[in-house]
Structure formats: structure tokens, C-alpha cells
Amino acid sequence: MNxxxxxxxxxxxxxxxxIAFVVACFMGEYQVLERSGFxxxxxxxxxxxxxxxTHGVLMAFVLTTFFIMGFGYAIAASSLxxxxxxxxxxxxxxxxxxxxxxxxxxxxxxxxxxVLYTFxxxxxxxxxxxxxxxxxxxxxxxxxxxxxxxxxxxxQANPGETMPLAMFxxxxxxxxxxxxxxGVAVEVLFQLIPLSLGWIDxxxxxxxxxxxxxxxxxxxxxxxxPAYIAFYVFVPKQAGGYLFxxxxxxxxxxxxxxxxxxxxxxxxxxxPEQAKGxxxxxxxxxFVVALPTLVTGFTVIASLEIAGxxxxxxxxxxxxxxxxxxxxxxxxxxLSLLMLIFGGFGGIVNASYAMNAMVHNTAWVPGHFxxxxxxxTVIMYLAIAYYVWPILVxxxxxxxxxxxxxxxxxxxxxxxxxxxxxxxxxxxxxxxISTVVYNNLLTLAWKPYEFMMIFGGLILLGSAVxxxxxxxxxxxxxxxxxxxxxxxxxEPLHAVESLPLWLNDFKLWNKVIAVLMAISFGYPILQFFFxxxxxxxxxxx
Ligand code: HAS
Ligand code: CU
Numbered sequence: 001m002n003x004x005x006x007x008x009x010x011x012x013x014x015x016x017x018x019i020a021f022v023v024a025c026f027m028g029e030y031q032v033l034e035r036s037g038f039x040x041x042x043x044x045x046x047x048x049x050x051x052x053x054t055h056g057v058l059m060a061f062v063l064t065t066f067f068i069m070g071f072g073y074a075i076a077a078s079s080l081x082x083x084x085x086x087x088x089x090x091x092x093x094x095x096x097x098x099x100x101x102x103x104x105x106x107x108x109x110x111x112x113x114x115v116l117y118t119f120x121x122x123x124x125x126x127x128x129x130x131x132x133x134x135x136x137x138x139x140x141x142x143x144x145x146x147x148x149x150x151x152x153x154x155x156q157a158n159p160g161e162t163m164p165l166a167m168f169x170x171x172x173x174x175x176x177x178x179x180x181x182x183g184v185a186v187e188v189l190f191q192l193i194p195l196s197l198g199w200i201d202x203x204x205x206x207x208x209x210x211x212x213x214x215x216x217x218x219x220x221x222x223x224x225x226p227a228y229i230a231f232y233v234f235v236p237k238q239a240g241g242y243l244f245x246x247x248x249x250x251x252x253x254x255x256x257x258x259x260x261x262x263x264x265x266x267x268x269x270x271x272p273e274q275a276k277g278x279x280x281x282x283x284x285x286x287f288v289v290a291l292p293t294l295v296t297g298f299t300v301i302a303s304l305e306i307a308g309x310x311x312x313x314x315x316x317x318x319x320x321x322x323x324x325x326x327x328x329x330x331x332x333x334x335l336s337l338l339m340l341i342f343g344g345f346g347g348i349v350n351a352s353y354a355m356n357a358m359v360h361n362t363a364w365v366p367g368h369f370x371x372x373x374x375x376x377t378v379i380m381y382l383a384i385a386y387y388v389w390p391i392l393v394x395x396x397x398x399x400x401x402x403x404x405x406x407x408x409x410x411x412x413x414x415x416x417x418x419x420x421x422x423x424x425x426x427x428x429x430x431x432x433i434s435t436v437v438y439n440n441l442l443t444l445a446w447k448p449y450e451f452m453m454i455f456g457g458l459i460l461l462g463s464a465v466x467x468x469x470x471x472x473x474x475x476x477x478x479x480x481x482x483x484x485x486x487x488x489x490x491e492p493l494h495a496v497e498s499l500p501l502w503l504n505d506f507k508l509w510n511k512v513i514a515v516l517m518a519i520s521f522g523y524p525i526l527q528f529f530f531x532x533x534x535x536x537x538x539x540x541x
Contacts, residue, residue: 205273235490350368
């Protein structure tokens with residue numbers, strides 16, 4: 001990473017991502033307080049929904065998209081060992097996305113886009129919200145183009161060679177994101193923008209929810225893939241060992257990307273607009289997509305075991321003790337995997353139709369996704385930041401011990417926040433509503449859990465502020481100490497000698513995705529055009 005202009009590009013993306021992150025953490029703490037109803041003076045559905053909509057957009061769309069773009073540029077430049085292709089285009093994408101965020105923030109903060117991050121119609125926001133979101137997505141498409149062009153150029157320049165794993169996964173994620181964002185893009189362009197501008201009078205919520213479901217599942221894997229990239233290409237090296245299997249890693253990324261797409265109806269199990277046969281088809285795919293995560297768990301734990309044994313670990317579990325627990329990347333992966341156990345278990349419960357009926361639209365669901373996204377996934381974003389910051393700013397990390405404290409507090413805060421949400425969901429507490437004080441015997445049982453969630457949120461807020469503090473202090477320090485200037489990638493235990501084309505390229509997989517999407521979404525979308533529907537009037541600010 002010798003090119004200063006590339007480092008500036010990457011840092012700019014990361015700063016937008018992490019500022020969005022810390023602002024959203026403040027909102028999160030306000031929201032748990034408001035929801036609990038403990039401070040009567042704070043009760044305000046309008047402020048609550050403005051806040052929770054902004055929080056969701058900042059975390060799910062701004063933190064993720066900007067982080068993924070910045071990380072992608074870092075991976076492309078360092079793993080392919082070549083300059084970034086078309087930096088002006090990358091900056092254009094950055095500015096377009098940033099202007100989109102600012103445009104969307106105005107109605108969000110003024111209560112004119114309190115439609116939550118899933119913006120399900122017939123609730124409708126000010127048009128600026130949808131136009132801003134569109135600019136963010138179009139900006140990210142420039143990033144996709146750059147990643148795919150660099151992937152192709154490298155293949156042409158190195159015929160028959162194995163694409164570095166990190167770049168293989170990054171380009172796969174770019175392809176996944178193009179497919180993923182198509183659903184919501186059609187919804188926003190043809191339904192929500194015309195509705196919010198008054199060009200059409202009614203909207204079909206069933207069609208809109210189907211198009212959003214196209215996006216809603218694969219988007220979570222778009223967020224997750226950078227964490228898995230760190231699992232595979234950074235962790236084994238940082239732990240002092242080798243990647244257990246490069247080929248298995250590629251296979252996991254392929255299955256993740258292919259099966260993330262045709263399964264979105266597990267978000268619509270309780271919806272009437274799709275028939276049970278289609279839901280069943282998507283349910284099968286949902287269980288298939290859990291497999292690459294199990295493979296990932298296996299490969300990463302095997303890689304950690306190799307490292308632990310090389311460091312002198314003996315017996316069945318002695319290697320766990322011998323791992324470098326004070327290395328931020330290693331600590332983060334251990335905490336991430338621990339959160340994945342229950343976060344993933346919750347996902348399997350959600351995916352099982354009968355159990356989904358018990359937890360759908362309850363506090364269980366935010367419990368699931370905070371644990372697996374804000375926990376498992378984001379803790380790896382934090383660890384990646386600690387790893388690349390010294391390389392990007394050419395100064396040593398401000399404080400390793402503080403970074404360790406920060407990671408532990410993030411883990412503790414997230415478990416203390418999400419455990420009560422799972423219980424509250426089972427006790428019938430709805431999601432997507434403001435203050436939940438019904439003053440009856442059932443809601444009395446909620447009280448202790450609400451105390452817990454407020455406490456968890458407070459720890460998380462402190463942890464987020466500490467994170468930003470460490471990054472800022474690192475960047476602003478006057479240190480002249482020399483630090484490593486390159487990103488280092490893990491070596492596989494057995495060198496990859498030759499790979500079949502289907503593990504080294506994704507032309508085939510692109511076609512498989514097209515066929516699976518036509519099967520799983522073709523009829524469910526087309527039916528709206530030959531069904532007699534009356535549409536719904538908008539309901540908004
Ligand atoms: Fe999910 C809802 C199903 C994974 C995010 N999910 C959501 C929503 C979000 C989200 C944001 O089927 C809410 C959307 C909304 O607002 O309405 N999800 C799943 C399933 C998985 C899953 C089956 N979700 C994720 C990931 C996310 C995410 C990843 C973000 C990054 N999810 C659902 C369903 C719903 C849903 C339904 C709809 C709910 C409803 O009704 O609304 C799977 O991919 C999970 C697979 C994971 C596992 C875990 C394996 C465990 C391992 C750890 C091993 C570690 C060990 C420890 C042993 C099966 C591999 C080692 C220790 C050492 C010390 C070394
Ligand atoms: Cu999903």
C-alpha cells in the first residue's frame with residue numbers, strides 16, 4: 001500500500017462508515033430507553049420512529065456499504081499487487097454515495113422518512129429519502145464495476161493462475177451485490193419514487209414486499225462476506241498458522257453467493273401474497289445457505305487449531321489456551337464465532353416455518369440480527385480496522401490493550417443486549433413499535449429484561465466511542481515509528497496447485513444464479529401483472 005492517493009481513498013470510505021456507526025450507536029441507546037417506557041418524559045413515537053429509521057439506515061446501509069467499498073479497494077490493491085483501476089471512477093462513486101446519504105438524512109432527521117430501514121409500503125417517505133438511497137446504491141455499483149474489471153484484468157494478465165482468495169471473494173461479493181440490489185432498485189424506481197412524487201395514486205404492497213425480499217436476504221451476506229474474508233485470509237496468519245483449506249473457502253463463498261439470492265421468502269412466511277409452495281422452495285434454499293457457514297466455522301476453527309498446536313498447544317483443547325488472545329484479529333474471531341453459535345441458531349429457528357410463526361415480528365428478530373450482524377459481522381469490521389489503520393496512516397496503533405478492551409466490551413454489550421431481546425420475543429413483545437407499556441401482568445414480566453437491554457446498550461455505546469477514539473488517536477499521533485506497510489495474507493496448509501475453472505472464476509455461477517432467480521422469483525413477481533389487485537393508498541408523514 002505505497003500509493004498515498006489509494007490510502008486516502010480507502011480511509012475516506014472507512015471514516016464515513018465509522019462516523020455513521022458511532023452516531024447510530026447513540027441513537028440505539030436512546031431507542032432502548034424510549035422503548036422501555038422507563039422515562040415517561042421521553043415517550044414520543046414520532047421521535048422514536050425517526051431515530052430508529054435513521055439508526056437502521058446508518059448501520060445497515062451506510063456503515064456496511066462504505067466499509068465494504070473501502071475494504072474492497074484495500075484487498076484489490078494489496079492482493080493483486082497492482083494499482084487500483086480508474087481511481088476517478090472510484091471517487092465519483094464515493095461522492096455520489098455520500099451525497100445520497102446526506103440527501104436521505106434530511107427527511108430522516110426531520111421525521112419525514114420514518115419508514116424504518118425496510119421501508120415497507122404503503123407507508124411512504126419524502127421522495128428525497130428514496131432518491132438519496134438510490135444514489136447510494138448507484139455509487140456502490142461503480143465499486144462493483146471496478147472490482148470486476150480488476151478481477152478480469154488480472155485473469156487476462158495471469159492466464160491459468162489461481163486468483164488470490166481474498167480477491168476471489170471480494171469480486172464474488174461485488175457480483176452478489178449487483179444481483180442483490182436489483183430487487184430493491186426496481187421497487188424504488190417503479191413504485192416508491194413515483195408514489196412519493198404523486199405520479200401514481202396507489203401501490204401494491206405485495207409486489208413491493210416481494211421485490212424487497214429479493215434484496216433482503218442476500219444483502220445480509222453482502223455484509224457478512226468481508227467478515228468471512230478476514231476469517232480466511234487474515235486470522236490464520238495472525239494466529240501464527242495456516243489456512244486449513246483454500247479450496248473449501250472458495251466453495252463456501254460460491255455457495256454463499258449463489259444460495260443467498262433465491263431464498264428471500266423466509267422474510268415473507270407470514271405474508272399472504274405468496275403461496276405456500278414458493279415459501280417451501282425458499283425454505284429449502286435457506287437451509288442450504290446455512291451450510292457454507294458451517295463449513296466456514298469448521299475451516300476457521302481447524303486453522304486456529306493448527307496455529308494453537310504450532311504454538312505448543314497439547315491435548316484436546318490445549319491449543320485454545322495457546323492462541324494469541326491479545327491479538328485483536330484472533331480475539332475478534334473467537335468472539336465472533338461465539339456470537340455466531342446463537343445468532344445462527346436463531347436464524348435456523350426463523351427459517352423453520354412453524355417456529356417463525358412464534359417469533360415473527362417480535363423482539364426476537366432484532367435479537368437475532370443484532371447478534372449475528374452487529375455482533376458476529378461488525379466485530380470483524382472493527383478488527384479489520386485495527387489491522388489496516390496502521391498500514392493506512394503509517395503509524396502504530398494508538399493502544400493495543402485499549403483495543404482489546406474495546407473488543408471485549410463490544411462482545412459483552414452485544415450479548416447483554418440481545419439475550420433479553422430473544423426472551424422478550426418469546427414473551428410476546430412486538431418489534432417495530434414504540435414504547436411498549438401496556439401495564440398488565442404480561443408486560444410486568446418484561447421489565448427485568450428491559451433493564452438488561454438498556455445496560456447492554458450503554459456498554460455498546462461506550463465501546464463504540466472507544467473505538468473511534470483509538471482510530472482518531474492513531475491517525476493524529478505524531479509517532480514516527482515504522483510499521484508494517486503491507487497487508488499480509490495467510491498461506492494455505494497445502495499450496496493450491498491447480499484449480500478447476502469453476503473454483504477460479506464465476507461465469508458459470510452467474511448463469512446458475514440467473515436460472516435459480518428465474519425459478520424462484522419469476523412466477524411470484526409475474527403473478528402481480530395478471531392478478532386483479534386494487535392497490536393501496538399511501539400513508540405517510
Ligand atoms: Fe437472518 C431475519 C434466517 C443469518 C441478518 N436476519 C434477519 C434480519 C436480518 C438478518 C437483518 O429464515 C431482519 C430482517 C428484517 O428487518 O425483517 N439468518 C437466517 C438464517 C441464517 C441467517 C437461516 N441473518 C443471518 C446473517 C445476518 C442476518 C449472517 C447478517 C449478517 N434471518 C433468517 C430469517 C429471518 C431473518 C428466516 C426472518 C425472520 C422474520 O420472521 O422476520 C443462517 O445463515 C445462519 C447460519 C449459521 C449457523 C451457525 C453455525 C455456527 C458456527 C459457530 C461455531 C463456533 C464455535 C465456537 C463452535 C447455522 C459456525 C468456537 C470457539 C472457539 C474458542 C474457537
Ligand atoms: Cu434472510
